[in-house]
Amino acid sequence: MKVCFINPSVDKYSDLKLWSTDLMKSVLGEHITTLPKLSVMVLAAVTPEKWGFRYLDEEVEDVLYDEIDAEIIAITAMTVQAPRAYQIAENMRKRGKIVVMGGIHATIATDEVLEHCNVAMIGMGENTWPALLADYEHDELKKIYDAREYKPVEQFVSPRIDIINPKYYLQFPIQATRGCPYDCDFCSISHSSGKKYRMKPIEQLVKEIKEYEKINKGLFKKGYFFVDDNLYVNREYTKELFKALKDLNITWQGQGTVNVTEDDEILKLMAESGCRNFSIGFESLSDESLKEANKPKCNKTEDYSKALKKLAVYGIIPAGTFIFGFDSDDVSCFRRTVDFALDQHIYTPFFSILTPLPGTRLYDRLESEGRIFDKDWSKYSALKCVFTPRKMSASQLQEGAYWASLAISKMEIFREHLNYFWSHGPWENNPRLKLVERLLLIGLAFKFWIKKDYRQFLLWASVQKNAADFNNIVTALMLNDMAAQLPESHDPSTARR
Numbered sequence: 001m002k003v004c005f006i007n008p009s010v011d012k013y014s015d016l017k018l019w020s021t022d023l024m025k026s027v028l029g030e031h032i033t034t035l036p037k038l039s040v041m042v043l044a045a046v047t048p049e050k051w052g053f054r055y056l057d058e059e060v061e062d063v064l065y066d067e068i069d070a071e072i073i074a075i076t077a078m079t080v081q082a083p084r085a086y087q088i089a090e091n092m093r094k095r096g097k098i099v100v101m102g103g104i105h106a107t108i109a110t111d112e113v114l115e116h117c118n119v120a121m122i123g124m125g126e127n128t129w130p131a132l133l134a135d136y137e138h139d140e141l142k143k144i145y146d147a148r149e150y151k152p153v154e155q156f157v158s159p160r161i162d163i164i165n166p167k168y169y170l171q172f173p174i175q176a177t178r179g180c181p182y183d184c185d186f187c188s189i190s191h192s193s194g195k196k197y198r199m200k201p202i203e204q205l206v207k208e209i210k211e212y213e214k215i216n217k218g219l220f221k222k223g224y225f226f227v228d229d230n231l232y233v234n235r236e237y238t239k240e241l242f243k244a245l246k247d248l249n250i251t252w253q254g255q256g257t258v259n260v261t262e263d264d265e266i267l268k269l270m271a272e273s274g275c276r277n278f279s280i281g282f283e284s285l286s287d288e289s290l291k292e293a294n295k296p297k298c299n300k301t302e303d304y305s306k307a308l309k310k311l312a313v314y315g316i317i318p319a320g321t322f323i324f325g326f327d328s329d330d331v332s333c334f335r336r337t338v339d340f341a342l343d344q345h346i347y348t349p350f351f352s353i354l355t356p357l358p359g360t361r362l363y364d365r366l367e368s369e370g371r372i373f374d375k376d377w378s379k380y381s382a383l384k385c386v387f388t389p390r391k392m393s394a395s396q397l398q399e400g401a402y403w404a405s406l407a408i409s410k411m412e413i414f415r416e417h418l419n420y421f422w423s424h425g426p427w428e429n430n431p432r433l434k435l436v437e438r439l440l441l442i443g444l445a446f447k448f449w450i451k452k453d454y455r456q457f458l459l460w461a462s463v464q465k466n467a468a469d470f471n472n473i474v475t476a477l478m479l480n481d482m483a484a485q486l487p488e489s490h491d492p493s494t495a496r497r
């Protein structure tokens with residue numbers, strides 16, 4: 001008996017690609033993406049040994065329907081992946097396979113999923129997935145498996161690392177905690193992870209990282225990506241976690257709320273533990289928008305700039321997420337946010353368009369007001385406007401968000417930010433580039449010889465005395481390349497000539 005787990009691709013079917021742009025493919029290779037799916041690695045670990053297990057990540061492989069010999073096809077999907085998931089499901093069902101879909105979209109749109117798949121899985125899969133396999137063996141398959149009807153998943157299952165091909169991925173996913181006690185209007189977390197904050201025993205996480213390290217060899221070690229929504233909810237746990245990571249000699253990136261930067265002891269430990277890029281969910285510069293979004297009170301706009309400065313002082317690249325399109329946002333929000341990101345040297349700001357994901361309060365409110373005009377889930381990527389905003393038009397929102405992303409992704413801007421960032425170094429935890437890394441930057445500059453701005457940026461970085469962290473330097477190229485796909489756009493607050 002065999003099962004094949006599929007992660008449907010977003011990039012292959014989208015006009016705006018996250019990683020696999022032509023330029024990136026030409027440098028990194030045809031088959032590379034950010035992360036493997038942690039959900040699949042965890043569910044592999046609770047799959048009984050008698051079941052053969054295959055992980056097919058469509059971001060890096062093709063779904064060759066007739067070559068898949070598994071009886072059960074299990075699909076994991078967030079909302080933006082649902083349309084592609086349904087195509088795969090229908091093609092598989094035509095070939096007599098049992099198709100099961102789980103993950104956040106199956107949890108919130110169960111009836112829709114059942115129109116395309118044999119089985120929908122609601123909630124966390126650690127208990128429901130083995131139950132489904134047992135039922136299949138006894139020919140007693142149900143249509144819905146709802147985690148709420150099983151024992152609550154209190155303990156963390158460690159992922160099976162042997163099911164992934166590390167050469168496909170730029171980073172490895174890790175998870176220390178699950179859940180977020182806050183309740184932001186636009187966020188799906190209460191459906192996927194729940195409000196209760198659960199913490200993995202630190203020894204278990206350390207063991208998992210040591211397993212990853214066995215395959216993380218070579219001159220350029222890959223970094224880790226904490227999929228935790230908020231790494232700073234339980235201070236004592238966070239402190240112990242960072243202390244434990246320190247000995248592992250890894251680098252990582254993660255995310256959390258602004259208040260983490262008020263805590264110097266935690267920031268110091270965070271830097272020492274290998275954190276190189278920390279993303280803060282700023283969401284908006286407007287107190288009114290934050291209130292509307294029910295963002296936790298710890299997100300105070302007056303703290304933003306102090307928070308960003310602190311990260312740089314400790315040698316952590318400041319990153320942050322912003323959302324455009326709240327009811328109180330008018331066309332001035334784009335320039336205001338871009339100016340802030342530039343002035344405050346946010347190296348990797350991520351601008352998204354407010355998206356009413358099904359199952360959220362935001363969705364219910366906009367739907368009841370008749371403001372959602374597009375329910376093609378493939379557009380629910382936070383890069384397309386699917387609703388009518390209050391103080392601008394949908395096209396202004398989309399154009400403004402694109403203009404903002406383009407405005408912050410110019411190579412000379414990344415250069416200015418790095419100059420500022422490196423002026424705080426050198427740091428003990430984030431050491432200056434080694435000679436071999438400098439040579440590699442020069443090598444990359446040759447590879448990009450015809451792209452003058454990349455070439456100049458790489459050559460410049462390679463000779464800066466305090467230059468540190470190879471990965472963050474190269475990230476600038478990726479972000480610039482991603483932004484380059486966006487249509488030429490104008491700031492909607494300025495009249496067009």
Ligand code: B12
Nearest residue numbers: 035036038039074076078079102103121124125188227382
């Ligand atoms: C990592 C991540 C990503 C990665 C995905 C790549 C990857 N390979 O993982 C990246 C960074 C690319 C990403 C992108 C986006 N993401 Co994202 N992402 C996450 C994040 C932080 C972690 C997911 C994870 O690994 N969790 C840990 C695993 C163990 O848990 P899990 O995935 O929930 O899986 C469990 C259950 O869902 C279930 N399950 C899952 N699949 C299946 C399948 C079967 C068959 C069964 C039985 C059970 C099952 O069992 C698992 C174990 O309990 C989540 C938030 C979160 N904490 O979950 C958001 C999240 C999934 N992302 C979200 C969104 C909206 C996006 C974006 C669309 C928009 C954006 N601005 O972020 C973009 C898409 C852009 C694009 N073009 O791809 C939303 C999804 C909401 C929704 N309704 O779709 C989430 C929930 C965040 C949120 N705050 O709302 N994301």
Ligand code: SF4
Nearest residue numbers: 180182183184187229
């Ligand atoms: S703080 Fe972050 S993870 Fe928590 S509910 Fe708000 S947006 Fe979601």
